[in-house]
Amino acid sequence: MFSHSAARALTAQSRARLFSSTASRQTKVAVLGAGGGIGQPLSLLLKSDPLVTSLSLYDIRGAPGVAADVSHVDTASEVNGYAADKLDEALDGVKVVVIPAGVPRKPGMTRDDLFNTNASIVRDLATAIGRVAPTAHILVISNPVNSTVPIVAATLEKAGVFDPKRLFGVTTLDVVRAARFTAGIAGAHPNETPITVVGGHSGATIVPLLSQSAYGKGIKGEVYEKLVYRIQFGGDEVVKAKDGAGSATLSMAYAGAKFTNSLLRGLSGEKGVVTPTFVYSPLYASQGIDFFSSNVELGVNGVEKIHPLGPLSAEEEKLMEACLPELKKNIEKGKAFVASS
Numbered sequence: 070m071f072s073h074s075a076a077r078a079l080t081a082q083s084r085a086r087l088f089s090s091t092a093s094r095q096t097k098v099a100v101l102g103a104g105g106g107i108g109q110p111l112s113l114l115l116k117s118d119p120l121v122t123s124l125s126l127y128d129i130r131g132a133p134g135v136a137a138d139v140s141h142v143d144t145a146s147e148v149n150g151y152a153a154d155k156l157d158e159a160l161d162g163v164k165v166v167v168i169p170a171g172v173p174r175k176p177g178m179t180r181d182d183l184f185n186t187n188a189s190i191v192r193d194l195a196t197a198i199g200r201v202a203p204t205a206h207i208l209v210i211s212n213p214v215n216s217t218v219p220i221v222a223a224t225l226e227k228a229g230v231f232d233p234k235r236l237f238g239v240t241t242l243d244v245v246r247a248a249r250f251t252a253g254i255a256g257a258h259p260n261e262t263p264i265t266v267v268g269g270h271s272g273a274t275i276v277p278l279l280s281q282s283a284y285g286k287g288i289k290g291e292v293y294e295k296l297v298y299r300i301q302f303g304g305d306e307v308v309k310a311k312d313g314a315g316s317a318t319l320s321m322a323y324a325g326a327k328f329t330n331s332l333l334r335g336l337s338g339e340k341g342v343v344t345p346t347f348v349y350s351p352l353y354a355s356q357g358i359d360f361f362s363s364n365v366e367l368g369v370n371g372v373e374k375i376h377p378l379g380p381l382s383a384e385e386e387k388l389m390e391a392c393l394p395e396l397k398k399n400i401e402k403g404k405a406f407v408a409s410s
């Protein structure tokens with residue numbers, strides 16, 4: 070990287086600074102479920118992220134092939150693929166683990182219908198992370214997120230390595246949809262219509278706070294009702310259109326890469342990185358709901374600050390009334406699963 074004469078010219082102090090900052094920028098990211106509909110495009114997008122220096126792709130099927138393919142992209146990061154029996158190797162030294170492993174919905178199913186299959190997949194992956202990479206930041210995409218995040222937390226807790234600052238349910242697709250759909254109605258660019266989406270990640274637990282947006286607050290009546298429904302049930306739209314071939318994969322890969330980039334920026338010391346994510350949260354803990362999505366500031370340790378919701382409109386208060394009992398049930402189901410495992 071440097072010529073010999075340039076290296077000789079560096080003082081001992083500046084050399085130490087240079088190499089320590091290079092070391093701190095080494096960011097190994099693992100994708101568990103990298104061979105799937107989300108995993109493949111997500112791996113590609115992460116390969117394009119300059120904050121990722123090494124990419125570790127794992128799946129029970131097909132990860133070495135995906136890794137060989139993605140590794141030809143001309144960005145600086147190195148890529149390695151790991152087959153089914155190589156999970157521990159895939160996790161060695163990782164700073165961030167993104168989990169899109171598990172089955173997707175078919176038409177007529179709810180996300181909760183995926184619980185029976187995905188709960189044990191996520192629990193087993195979390196057990197391995199707790200053993201091999203206990204200080205990694207974990208980003209859970211696998212559904213039902215309202216239950217899989219508590220499953221990861223309880224699994225790590227059992228192993229004595231749970232740090233609530235390092236566990237995130239990825240709800241970014243709800244945020245991406247809310248911005249896109251609101252922009253369509255407002256005739257604006259989605260950059261101008263960011264919407265905070267809180268609660269959880271399924272149907273009525275998804276609560277968009279349109280009243281807090283300059284564009285969103287002007288949307289009323291039937292248009293408002295339809296917009297809220299579309300944000301809450303956008304996933305169903307894709308499941309129906311794919312007609313048995315799965316659920317959102319490309320927009321989810323985009324959302325997953327977007328959230329991962331936000332976290333990496335926070336971890337690298339950038340200030341003011343704030344985005345909604347489903348985390349261990351005090352906001353509704355008094356009601357027995359200890360995981361909740363709201364705006365979170367991401368920093369060098371992961372969760373830096375959990376923001377309060379701010380003022381809600383009468384409509385949003387009603388949406389919260391529908392959200393909370395369902396979210397509580399989903400969280401308790403996840404915890405009970407680990408307790409009985």
Ligand SMILES: NC(=O)C1=CN([C@@H]2O[C@H](COP(=O)(O)OP(=O)(O)OC[C@H]3O[C@@H](n4cnc5c(N)ncnc54)[C@H](O)[C@@H]3O)[C@@H](O)[C@H]2O)C=CC1
Nearest residue numbers: 102104105106107128129170171172173210211212242321
């Ligand atoms: N959080 C969110 O907003 C969203 C979540 N999802 C969820 O993401 C998950 C994955 O969806 P798709 O990629 O479409 O499914 P997919 O079936 O295309 O891919 C899943 C991958 O997981 C792998 N896998 C299964 N068990 C595994 C294990 N034990 N270890 C490692 N890999 C394993 C499979 O081999 C497969 O390659 C689903 O649960 C889906 O509901 C989907 C869209 C949005």
Ligand SMILES: O=C([O-])CC(=O)C(=O)O
Nearest residue numbers: 174212242304305316317
């Ligand atoms: O709808 C699904 O099952 C996948 C998902 O979580 C989404 O697209 O938001």
